[in-house]
Amino acid sequence: MPEQTYQRVDLAKEQLEVALEMFLKRGSFVSALTLAGAAEEILGETLIQRGEKTTLQHECSLIKPVEDLFRKKPYSWSEFTEKKNRVRNAAKHIKNASEATVTADIEDEALWMIVRACDNHARLGLEPTPLMQEFEEWFYKNVVGLEYEV
Template identity: 40%
Template sequence: MTSQTCNHVDLAREQLEMALDAFLERHRFASAITLASAAERVLGQALRQSGKPAVLDWKFEATDLVHTELHGKSLDKGAFTDAENRVSSALCYFDKTSAPDFEADLEEAACWMLVRACENAHRLGLTVQGFDAFNDWFYEHIVAV
């Protein structure tokens, strides 16, 4: 085995493509979540480094704007991010304080993590294998068109 130079964005795209396959072809939702989550974070950071907002940042800003208008106070960004990543975190982190079981709709969590990761990839101008099939699935099952 040999050490090689690896590119974060290229590997994130590979993870996202595998996540799409795990979701659409294999119905392995936990795997789709962990792969898509890793890709979403890397692609989001690449966007931030290029001066563009990641999907999670955009979603927080939009939600915070409405929350502040309705409740007169801002949302806590850390709590918002934790809530958005709850299922992904439950899959990735398990320690002595964690319960052995947790409640989640894995298909729904995988769907929305894939949406975030795909949108980050799109904002970076990346072409992602499997995106068109996911987009078709999304319109059929979520938008119901």
Template identity: 30%
Template sequence: MTHIVSKIEAASHQLDWAIRLLIDYGVPIPAITLAGAAEEILGKALGDISAHERLVQTITESHDLGREVVSQQHLNKARNWLKHWTPSKEPEYETFDLLNEAIQVIARGLSNLLKYNQSLPSEGPRFIRWIENMKDYKESSH
């Protein structure tokens, strides 16, 4: 069976499943790669106004860091490490705060979708509530 699918529709579905995987199953690794794919699709559609580009510009200017350093060694390091491997250049093991990485890439993807067509995927509002509940929990535990 064939389907006609738009890139934006695919990105929206990827974000939905990234959110489900993170919240319902507690598995951040596939959430990072799925949300990263969605963020990239939407980011390319938006160009210079994408969440990633805006962050790169802000961090590069305010911290006097190179664009490549900000993008590849900070914002996309976990996503790219999980998706690609060049054994001669990268270690087999790496340490990441996977929950934080998943939250960040999902948030950037949602931000891009909102900028692109003023919509959220069906799981978007639940993700936002989940983040708010995490924040409330952390504040009440201090």
């Protein structure tokens, strides 16, 4: 098969769609996490290149002032992103034998990574897909506890 040229945002959208499908069908949560994480990163970097804020940057701007009040040293961007991406990174990388295990709620991590990726998708002004709309309905019902109304 010959090489082709791909738009990275299109690849991210495909990864996000597969992550959504896996999550909604209660399939592989670790695969949903890593695919959504890859999409979140590409979509986020695209926002940064446009001079716009990512979901993660927005969240940090809300949390940082509160964290700074309770800490002796300011809460850094690298600390914030390390904490937010800990499980995704653990599912993708291992440096030594002491990192052979990870303790986490993989389903919850996949959920919130998908939320971040979908929000970056929306911040780019891209149309939500039917799977994104299905996820949003699922989210409102199962996480927020409300019936979703269109």
